[in-house]
Amino acid sequence: MNFDRKDFSNEQLLDLYSRILKPRLIEEKMLILLRQGKVSKWFSGIGQEAISVGITAALDSDEYILPMHRNLGVFTGRAIPLHRLFSQWQGKKNGFTKGRDRSFHFGTQEYKIIGMISHLGPQLGVADGIALANKLKRNGKVTAVFTGEGATSEGDFHEALNIASVWDLPVLFVIENNGYGLSTPTNEQYRCENLADKGVGYGMESHILDGNNILEVYAKISELKASLAVNPRPVLLEFKTFRMRGHEEASGTKYVPQELMDAWAVKDPVANYRNYLVATGVLSEEMDAEITAKIKAEIDENWAITQSQPDIEADLSEELNDVYQEYDFEDIKSNNDLENIRVVDAISQALKQSMERHDNLVIMGQDIAEYGGAFKITEGFVAQFGKERVRNTPICESAVVSAAMGLSINGHKAIVEMQFADFVSTGFNPIVNLLAKQHYRWNEKADVVVRMPCGGGTQAGPFHSQTNEAWFTKTPGLKVVYPAFPYDVKGLLNTAINDPNPVLFFEHKQLYRSVYQDVPKDYYTIPLGKAALIKEGESVTIVSYGAGVHWALEVLNSNLDIKADLIDLRTLQPLDVDAIYASVKKTGKCIILQEDTLFGGIASDISALVMENCFEYLDAPVRRVGSIESPIPFVKPLEDQYLPKARFEKELKQLIAY
Helix, strand or coil: CCCCCCCCCHHHHHHHHHHHHHHHHHHHHHHHHHHCCCCCCCCCCCCCHHHHHHHHHHCCCCCCEECCCCCHHHHHHCCCCHHHHHHHHHCCCCCCCCCCCCCCCCCECCCCECCCCCCCCHHHHHHHHHHHHHHHHCCCCCEEEEEECHHHHCHHHHHHHHHHHHCCCCEEEEEEECCEECCEEHHHCCCCCCHHHHHHHHCCEEEEEECCCHHHHHHHHHHHHHHHHHCCCCEEEEEECCCCCCCCHHHCCCCCCHHHHHHHHCCCHHHHHHHHHHHCCCCCHHHHHHHHHHHHHHHHHHHHHHHHCCCCCCCHHHHHHCCCCCCCCCCCCCCCCEEEEEHHHHHHHHHHHHHHHCCCEEEEECCCCCCCCCCCCCCCHHHHHCCCCEEECCCCHHHHHHHHHHHHHCCCEEEEECCCHHHHHHHHHHHHHHHCCHHHHHCCCCCEEEEEEECCCCCCCCCCCCCCCHHHHCCCCCEEECCCCHHHHHHHHHHHHHCCCCEEEEEEHHHCCCCEEEEECCCCCCCCCCCEEEECCCCEEEEECCHHHHHHHHHHHHCCCCCEEEEECCEEECCCHHHHHHHHHHHCCEEEEEEEECCCCHHHHHHHHHHHHHHHHCCCCCEEEEECCCCCCCCHHHHHHHCCHHHHHHHHHHHHHC
16 A cells, blocks of 8 residues: 655644544444443444545534444544443433434534434435535535445435536535445446546546545545635545445355455555554554553543443433424514415515525525526515525435535525425435434434425326325424415414424415415514414314315305304414314314325324314214325316315215214
């Protein structure tokens, strides 16, 4: 192995040696503890240390790094106290996730490290968002994100590289090509000669580096860091290396040919660097022994600290309270200067006034810039706010949602417009596995709103007409808003943007230009989780949201003898159960109308809640009315048959007559 010290001082060379030795010695300790049954699981990075150590040493301490679970050198390189790392691995409260996640599945703003999730790919998009925030701040900072050769097959890898290239984002995409994705060799994962070649297709600079040579890693990253500060751009880096142990210790390495293990064993990044330093007189045997003893003492001391800490005791209130970031709702009243506007106008006003109120707010989506979006909601926004904050995106929902998460991590607010709610399926993973879980896992907000134009009645067929709110009401950590009137749309959207938690904001397309209301011209807010009582009566409680509220109003207005409480939920998560229970206890009957298909929908949960909490007040079984159990069709007769609007009146009258 050829080491080129360039103009590095002896102090720098020795510092790099201490940095690369530390994770190796920690791993050796963990492997002993694993055999003793004192550690439950371990993902080894032995043989790959030069990459994480070299990159971390080259970057500033305030530059974000997004590592994976073999990058112990990133965490030790940022000088995290070892007892906190050990506590994380042991599930102690002094770790970073309060025992809610293991190993390196965590992040920490204090050390500017954003940990992985097991789905791998989305963290590349998160790096895009962090880098975009840096670019907007014009601070010259670089973001480094790690992935393995296996994850380069994921769509998120390609989406993230494409976005970074199109937007000239200062991201170092680090591929640790260690030969195997768990047990699958590279020749069964891709056919290009080098993964760095993939950068060409994205117009991206790329390099192939010896991942076992710490001086080569450190020198190249230092050079790129200086260059990217002046000329922001993404760079794809393929590090050739090898994983000397199994995917995790239980996996073993029997699937690896012995000759391959032997060939890489002589390339050990720690041993070879030590030998080089000794041969050049930079490191003596005495110095080496002293450095090693100091690190081992630090490891033992911190392991003892971790062992002295009590095991976590389950605290129900703490668990539930940590699902969402605490948010003190700011109740902002309007001056009552009204204008009669449509739902689509109310959305546009809320977005515009929120952009004025929050100068760190970025809107992203397909065709939303000069074109103004598929529904012209953001028309004129570029002229007022500029293309930096109103950003057209490539057609890649997953990486865009992940980038929104990155923006939030790096001090921005983000709104993502799904051109149609149906398209969210290709962005589903980062919503339910990143946005929803982020605060619960490591106390980090996800200040993201995902706008969801949804709903039928427009003869748009199965790919443009779904109302898929139930996909998200099931996921703890998400808030779900689904208003029906312009006044509510504007006030609730303003609040959703203020709220540091992830919000899915559903907008029914058929209501966009058909529903008018007098709405304040100025900025105001409405609290999430509070239903609205649209009509009052004694005979029955009708619970609905979205277009269903208007369908129910049509029935009540044409049947004036029906005296009903009509509850517009407005927010589905959190749900205003108190408003529902109070009404049911008064009327004794309850019917729930939703546009979604019945099975697994929000109506099922509301029905169960009413039965469990108001049973003694009921004079009839709770009824649910929803769309038929099929995908939503295209032509009008089929769509009319699918939707519950025509069936609702019959079901309502049957319930009243029960």
